[in-house]
Amino acid sequence: MPNNPPIINAAPAAAALQASAGQPAAPAQDGLFSDLAALRAELDRIDNGIHALLIERAHIVEYVARSGKPAAFRPGREAAIIRRLLAQHEGRLPRQTLFGVWRELLAGTTAMQGPFLVAVAADGTSDSLTQLAREHFGALTPLRVLGSAGQALNEVHNGNAAVAVLPFPMGGDQARSPWWTALLRLDQRLYINARLPFWTPRPDGAPNAQALVVASTPPDASGEDRSFLALELDADVSRARIASELGNAGLPPEAIVVSREAGTTEAQVLVEVAGALGEDDPRLAALGRVLRRPVVLGGYAVPVGGTV
Secondary structure, eight states, X not given: OOSSOOOOOOHHHHHHHHHHTTOOOOOGGGTOOOSHHHHHHHHHHHHHHHHHHHHHHHHHHHHHHTTTOSXXXXXXXXXXXXXXXXXXXXXXXXXXXXXXXXXXXXXXXXXXXXXXXXXXXXXXXXXXXXXXXXXXXXXXXXXXXXXSHHHHHXXXXXXXXXXXXXXXXXXXXXXXXXXXXXXXXXXSXXXXXXXEOSBOSOOTTSOOOOEEEEESSOOOOOSSEEEEEEEEEETTOOHHXXXXXXXXXXXXXXXXXXXXXXXXXXXXXXXXXXXXOOTTOHHHHTOOSSSEEEEEEEEEEOOBTOOO
């Protein structure tokens, strides 16, 4: 690993760009350039410096991989990195370009730490969800498109895939069990730990679908998060009563999805709340007989630009 990474000075290139745009070139003795060949040579120098730093970063990732950390995919930390870089970004390079470069870089360093396959649930939206997975996990990350959310979850449960990309649960009532109810029945815990797309300003041609990512590791807090909570209730409890009970416990809902099975007296409710909610959060104990058996299903870092 290089001990002294190259110091990149952008001033000569900036001055050269001024010259190429028709502005007067500075004297040669000041180290500034005025011709295209010199500009290209400066770009090559900068590219070489960037590459050297990428190699150094990869060496650090190798050390991290050997440190015994629990998972290579850390969506909360990745979100914090991208937010920090976007906050300090300046100049004419588009912000979405910076985002795309770092998403590919993070995908590559994740793959360095072990096999990483993404299972995508088709469920009638396979093209959109596959595009979202490609956008987030990298152009060359292996994807396996499956016919249902259940199949995608099984791939993660059985260790064949690192994550599953599943349709975002829609609000309102549902007459049959959606995929998130399976997280309550599995003998091995799986968690919601990311939301796609993370880049929410959607350009023309980009998929407008919404998805959640499920993995065997819980989410890591990013500093700006949302969480999902599953509860059991009597099938005849109204949505207004659900919201009231949650609000009284200090967990005002951002969204509520209810799954009511025909012929049963009980229902499950999925609630989205603000913040990173832990399984030991004291507010869960404040839930009464109306909302029972609370289970934290995970959560996600709020996407750049806010949720949609």
